Amino acid sequence: xxxxxxxxxxxxxxxxxxxxxxxxxxxxxxxxxxxxxxxxxxxxxxxxxxxxxxxxxxxxxxxxxxxxxxxxxxxxxxxxxxxxxxxx
Numbered sequence: 001x002x003x004x005x006x007x008x009x010x011x012x013x014x015x016x017x018x019x020x021x022x023x024x025x026x027x028x029x030x031x032x033x034x035x036x037x038x039x040x041x042x043x044x045x046x047x048x049x050x051x052x053x054x055x056x057x058x059x060x061x062x063x064x065x066x067x068x069x070x071x072x073x074x075x076x077x078x079x080x081x082x083x084x085x086x087x088x
């Protein structure tokens with residue numbers, strides 16, 4: 001049931017839009033192409049199991065962990081939210 005100016009299902013539409021935005025961001029960061037045999041950051045050998053598991057891998061596990069720490073986390077604020085829902 002919608003309240004105020006929001007239409008029925010508006011909250012679910014906002015949730016779905018937030019999830020789609022997050023998925024698009026993750027997909028843009030996924031590597032592509034052929035995996036490297038050596039890490040492009042430190043030059044360490046990338047194990048065959050990692051190269052087989054992650055298509056297009058460019059970094060060893062240690063460097064990948066460091067790179068993952070630098071990724072900006074998403075806030076819980078929904079940028080697509082309607083003005084009405086943001087005033088509550």
